[in-house]
């Protein structure tokens with residue numbers, strides 16, 4: 001829990017900044033039986049990022065990385081919209097479910113492909129997933145035939161833009177996925193096995209862990225999360241854009257994971273931290289709009305804040321800053337640091 | 344007495360929840376070999392690390408040749424003339440042997456590295472240690488023992504006033520140890536001060552002039568080796584008399600039972616060999632470094648694939664493709680290579696301990712937390728793992744205590760065949776006796792054990808029979824009767840079994 005203190009604090013600080021610029025920022029009200037408010041919006045618009053980041057967390061915990069999630073987002077959105085556009089009635093629930101099934105099935109298959117390249121062929125994760133990152137955009141455009149597919153399907157619109165029991169449906173999806181993941185990784189033993197493979201793959205193999213299978217499952221799951229996020233994004237705008245859907249989401253997702261306290265070196269991961277990390281990034285985007293940062297500087301502004309957040313997150317940085325304040329003692333290497341003997 | 348080259352006074356170091364060093368004084372004289380003694384977790388490695396700047400000290404001061412120093416890191420210490428081999432060999436496994444020896448101080452001409460000279464000098468250096476290996480191969484190509492020798496070679500080549508060796512001999516055989524001691528004596532004559540850590544008391548008495556004993560992070564005292572009998576040394580280290588040090592009773596012959604493991608012409612990275620292990624039998628593997636002991640173990644565990652021959656376990660013919668497959672047949676293997684093949688450093692003691700058990704059950708059947716706590720508490724007690732906090736990250740344990748956790752990981756499985764590759768590596772005298780007793784108990788209970796150790800004494804004490812290897816070939820199988828002594832074993836190893 002202590003590990004979550006920093007990201008939680010940063011998120012709180014960001015939210016408070018918004019309060020200065022936006023009146024009633026923390027206000028949540030019920031209109032027409034739906035929850036409304038800026039906080040709800042952050043959750044709602046952040047839902048795809050949270051999902052992608054959650055899947056990414058497991059991949060990173062195995063000391064991997066998945067650059068292809070953005071492409072998977074585009075592919076699933078395109079696939080689902082294409083299938084729905086061919087339905088005789090776009091409001092037929094069965095037809096929409098079928099389309100969703102096909103799209104998500106495709107996502108999982110792509111994830112299995114990633115996992116296969118990493119685990120069986122032994123390609124470095126960053127390269128293995130780079131292949132799909134690049135090729136996937138092409139595939140998405142192939143599916144949409146280079147056009148933007150527009151649909152008009154109420155059942156499909158529910159995923160990204162609808163409400164259920166007063167809550168935005170996308171938030172419910174995220175909550176369910178998060179609960180499932182928490183159960184499987186922490187109540188069951190999957191989390192330990194993932195952390196072990198990420199911490200020391202050879203030792204894990206010699207301890208009897210089926211690391212190949214585990215890697216494939218993890219990459220497949222990550223792609224599935226990206227797939228659901230792709231459905232949300234395309235459902236929200238009722239169209240599929242093979243070019244721009246999910247563009248750069250892999251970078252935001254990786255950032256969210258790291259801000260949440262999961263190390264890129266693999267091993268320990270924190271689902272709660274990732275959710276906080278994704279919310280920080282989403283809040284930051286909201287903040288940029290609400291405080292009126294000039295559009296041409298938004299990227300720089302974002303980079304600046306992210307840098308500060310990452311520095312605050314780093315124990316080594318904190319140790320240095322706080323120690324040098326306390327006493328100008330002889331310089332030291334932080335206790336946890338690895339000793340490398342070099343001349 | 345000469346002026347001390349190194350003087351540490353009142354050194355204190357605290358880690359969260361652990362007082363690793365508490366007011367420790369230490370002096371090192373030029374031209375002496377000084378042994379730092381103490382149980383696992385006594386604070387030996389920590390004292391070395393605060394000296395070389397890996398950790399900062401909380402209190403106390405360090406003087407090198409009369410000047411007060413506080414190094415910011417190992418590199419700075421090395422520049423000041425302190426050359427160190429740390430307990431966990433820390434070289435770059437993907438670089439060549441020569442690159443590892445010269446990394447950071449490569450011979451250069453006009454800024455360009457002189458590769459040829461580097462290789463030549465490394466070869467010459469290693470020949471001093473009687474290690475004729477190809478120095479252009481990556482380090483990972485060689486066994487742990489050779490890696491350890493390379494680390495030592497690197498350290499003695501650096502022009503230093505102080506040489507620190509933290510358990511350099513833990514995976515070496517008698518031959519390499521002799522080479523190392525020869526070099527150490529030569530350096531000593533040149534006036535270099537050597538700090539030496541080892542759990543092998545014989546080695547201490549052979550090489551050390553004086554010793555400093557630590558217990559629980561506190562200084563017990565400083566002694567001249569020749570004036571401190573071994574029994575007293577042990578008493579001072581563990582704070583009580585050690586009864587278990589006596590030889591174990593003569594092993595009763597293994598119960599004549601069905602063979603559990605039958606390897607016939609099994610080959611891979613070793614020449615095809617045949618070996619039978621019965622239930623309740625302890626089979627020792629003896630041989631020099633690189634003789635193929637670990638390779639046999641890995642074949643029987645499915646970590647490597649057999650290229651020829653057949654293997655029967657419990658009467659069934661099996662082809663082992665993965666360690667998991669071997670585990671399903673009741674085989675367990677505790678690797679000698681703690682860092683690469685054992686520890687998951689970021690996980691806790693508890694998680695490391697139950698890892699193999701959990702892997703065998705699969706992800707969907709977690710070991711209930713209560714059961715975990717019971718098991719962990721049981722083995723922390725049985726093997727005297729310290730500190731006895733199961734939620735501590737294993738990387739923060741001392742080397743010997745990490746080893747005990749890994750041993751427990753496999754004991755928990757209650758395997759039918761337990762393969763132990765250097766299980767007492769880096770383990771102190773008290774715990775070593777405990778582990779040997781445990782092996783005897785387990786085999787009396789019907790477990791078959793394949794026991795690999797560079798210490799022939801230990802092999803002889805525990806085994807019913809000893810298989811001797813030389814140059815990756817099994818050359819002899821000797822029943823452990825009254826006539827078998829370490830000398831006979833040495834001779835067999837040297838002659839390659841030819842009579």
Ligand SMILES: Nc1ncnc2c1ncn2[C@@H]1O[C@H](COP(=O)(O)OP(=O)(O)OP(=O)(O)O)[C@@H](O)[C@H]1O
Nearest residue numbers: 358363383384385386387388389739740741742743
């Ligand atoms: N980075 C760390 N964080 C927390 N505790 C540590 C750390 N490093 C060492 N310790 C603790 O300090 C104590 C001394 O450890 P140290 O490694 O110095 O023992 P040692 O005498 O070298 O033992 P061994 O013979 O097993 O190598 C141990 O209790 C250990 O758990």
Ligand SMILES: [Mg+2]
Nearest residue numbers: 387388430742
């Ligand atoms: Mg040590």
